[in-house]
Amino acid sequence: MEVDRAGPGPGSSRAKGRLPSQLRTIVSERCVLDRADGSAKWTQEGSCVLAAVYGPRQAKVQREDGERAVVEVVYKPRAGLQGHTERSRELDIRGVLEGIIPLGMHPRTSIMVVLQVIQDDGSVLSCALNAAVAALVDAGVPLNSMCASASCVLTQEGQLLLDPDSCEEKAATAQFCFTFPHHFDLTKSAEGEAVVSQAALGCRSHGNFKTGHLLEALQLCALGCQRVAAFARLSLSKSLPA
Amino acid sequence: MFEPAAVLVRAHRPGADIALIERALNVPDALPSTTFVCVGDEISTEGQEGFLRGHGTQVVDGKLVATVCGVVERINKLIYVKTLNSRYVAEQGDVVVGRVADVAGKAWRVDLKSRQEAKLLLSAVHLPGGIQRRRNAEDELNMRAFFREAELISAEVQSVHADGSVALHTRSAKYGKLVHGQLVEVPPNLIKRQKQHFHTLEALGVELIIGCNGLVWVAPLRPDRAAAAAAAASGGADAQEQAEAEARPPPPPTKAQLEVVCRLANAIRALTRLYMPVYPASIMSTYEAAVEQGVALAGMLEPEFLEAVVGQEAHRRGSAMQE
Numbered sequence: 001m002e003v004d005r006a007g008p009g010p011g012s013s014r015a016k017g018r019l020p021s022q023l024r025t026i027v028s029e030r031c032v033l034d035r036a037d038g039s040a041k042w043t044q045e046g047s048c049v050l051a052a053v054y055g056p057r058q059a060k061v062q063r064e065d066g067e068r069a070v071v072e073v074v075y076k077p078r079a080g081l082q083g084h085t086e087r088s089r090e091l092d093i094r095g096v097l098e099g100i101i102p103l104g105m106h107p108r109t110s111i112m113v114v115l116q117v118i119q120d121d122g123s124v125l126s127c128a129l130n131a132a133v134a135a136l137v138d139a140g141v142p143l144n145s146m147c148a149s150a151s152c153v154l155t156q157e158g159q160l161l162l163d164p165d166s167c168e169e170k171a172a173t174a175q176f177c178f179t180f181p182h183h184f185d186l187t188k189s190a191e192g193e194a195v196v197s198q199a200a201l202g203c204r205s206h207g208n209f210k211t212g213h214l215l216e217a218l219q220l221c222a223l224g225c226q227r228v229a230a231f232a233r234l235s236l237s238k239s240l241p242a
Numbered sequence: 243m244f245e246p247a248a249v250l251v252r253a254h255r256p257g258a259d260i261a262l263i264e265r266a267l268n269v270p271d272a273l274p275s276t277t278f279v280c281v282g283d284e285i286s287t288e289g290q291e292g293f294l295r296g297h298g299t300q301v302v303d304g305k306l307v308a309t310v311c312g313v314v315e316r317i318n319k320l321i322y323v324k325t326l327n328s329r330y331v332a333e334q335g336d337v338v339v340g341r342v343a344d345v346a347g348k349a350w351r352v353d354l355k356s357r358q359e360a361k362l363l364l365s366a367v368h369l370p371g372g373i374q375r376r377r378n379a380e381d382e383l384n385m386r387a388f389f390r391e392a393e394l395i396s397a398e399v400q401s402v403h404a405d406g407s408v409a410l411h412t413r414s415a416k417y418g419k420l421v422h423g424q425l426v427e428v429p430p431n432l433i434k435r436q437k438q439h440f441h442t443l444e445a446l447g448v449e450l451i452i453g454c455n456g457l458v459w460v461a462p463l464r465p466d467r468a469a470a471a472a473a474a475a476s477g478g479a480d481a482q483e484q485a486e487a488e489a490r491p492p493p494p495p496t497k498a499q500l501e502v503v504c505r506l507a508n509a510i511r512a513l514t515r516l517y518m519p520v521y522p523a524s525i526m527s528t529y530e531a532a533v534e535q536g537v538a539l540a541g542m543l544e545p546e547f548l549e550a551v552v553g554q555e556a557h558r559r560g561s562a563m564q565e
Binding site: 106142182 | 278280281282283298300309310311312325326327328329353356357358359405406407
């Protein structure tokens with residue numbers, strides 16, 4: 001089990017001094033579960049999601065596709081049974097993951113991603129997507145590119161805040177969650193600079209906002225994703241030595 | 243009769259195994275790899291006229307790009323990315339141990355703990371007595387007489403198709419159903435492909451099958467089957483005698499035999515815990531170390547014995563480097 005921290009962040013709440021475009025402290029653990037092919041636990045200060053990946057393995061006959069792999073996502077809330085919000089999040093996450101996994105490489109197989117919300121303090125969908133990608137990398141599933149996710153909210157005053165916690169989300173006019181694919185440019189430096197693609201892989205928005213707000217939120221989340229990508233690279237390079 | 247041993251409960255300390263290995267091998271901090279790649283990184287193919295693309299890579303816009311996070315390995319012209327853990331990927335000629343999942347329409351579906359279930363066609367099994375004949379409808383109805391669901395079999399990979407589906411065959415007396423033994427699951431990355439995967443340890447009276455898919459079978463040696471297999475290999479034995487020898491139920495193993503089997507299985511589990519390669523020499527050295535030190539069966543998975551195993555490996559590597 002490897003644990004990585006992104007460095008001590010300045011206090012989690014805006015009252016304690018977190019800037020509007022600052023992420024909370026990220027902690028990621030890999031290889032948390034024994035029986036799953038890959039697993040990861042992603043914590044963004046108050047929100048924590050455990051992801052497990054099973055696959056690629058033989059798909060059930062009813063669900064198998066002769067030409068591509070089938071991605072199944074199970075999203076379980078912290079408490080209670082799965083409801084319609086959980087089902088719609090499963091569809092969103094499945095869409096994003098189908099964008100980064102080369103499905104044609106493994107026909108008649110299924111890749112199952114199980115996400116369990118352990119703590120919920122805002123930005124849970126981003127946390128879940130980041131955990132799912134870390135678990136896929138841990139399982140050794142071939143991917144076209146890695147992806148990172150960040151959320152932001154539009155407050156009543158018209159300000160955009162990155163990586164909101166649950167009180168900010170409740171008080172917000174609109175909520176956005178963007179996912180961007182990223183890769184590393186090894187020509188810039190030996191470690192590689194994170195290059196976040198201009199095109200978003202996934203966008204989930206909820207609430208009342210103008211087009212200008214959406215585009216600003218896109219830029220802000222791209223910035224957040226760049227930091228998440230740098231952290232993901234750091235945590236991987238430390239746990240895969242020569 | 244066995245006396246029930248007291249249950250030992252040990253607190254889980256995360257990272258303790260890695261700390262143990264680092265201490266014993268004197269590696270304070272793992273050095274960063276220069277050939278580590280992440281998903282989407284380009285792998286340099288300069289200085290090589292032609293190359294063979296292996297697992298974990300794909301060609302995008304004429305460039306070789308990694309699809310998994312891991313270390314780049316180059317063997318002659320083959321370039322591939324090695325990850326820490328991945329499912330078994332079948333290659334032609336591999337000896338595998340699998341469990342029958344389903345019996346349907348002239349084929350068995352065998353679970354190899356791989357990405358897809360493998361198919362064992364009725365026409366590809368070894369008939370008792372070694373006779374070769376066309377399989378008819380009666381054979382198809384009696385498929386369960388050969389292998390039923392949930393039984394373990396050893397087989398060889400006949401072919402791997404482009405879409406990843408695997409065809410197995412058991413066209414030799416040494417392959418077939420496995421009974422009266424212990425199965426140990428090992429990450430397939432720890433198993434190297436070698437010339438021999440069937441090992442008969444006559445001194446201990448144990449047979450060992452190291453499947454390339456990570457399933458290792460340890461069982462007491464059956465002298466009657468071994469003789470029949472040898473006779474079949476030399477060719478021309480009486481078909482009737484062979485069929486009888488294979489159909490006869492095995493004699494129940496003795497307590498001493500069972501203990502040896504359990505000790506070998508625990509040696510394999512200890513190597514798995516330490517993420518060390520599993521092959522006959524390493525299994526035997528771990529087994530002998532346990533016998534020399536008089537470690538109890540259950541004590542072979544305790545941290546004290548694991549430290550001894552790591553120390554032995556460090557010593558072996560040190561002396562190998564000095565040569």
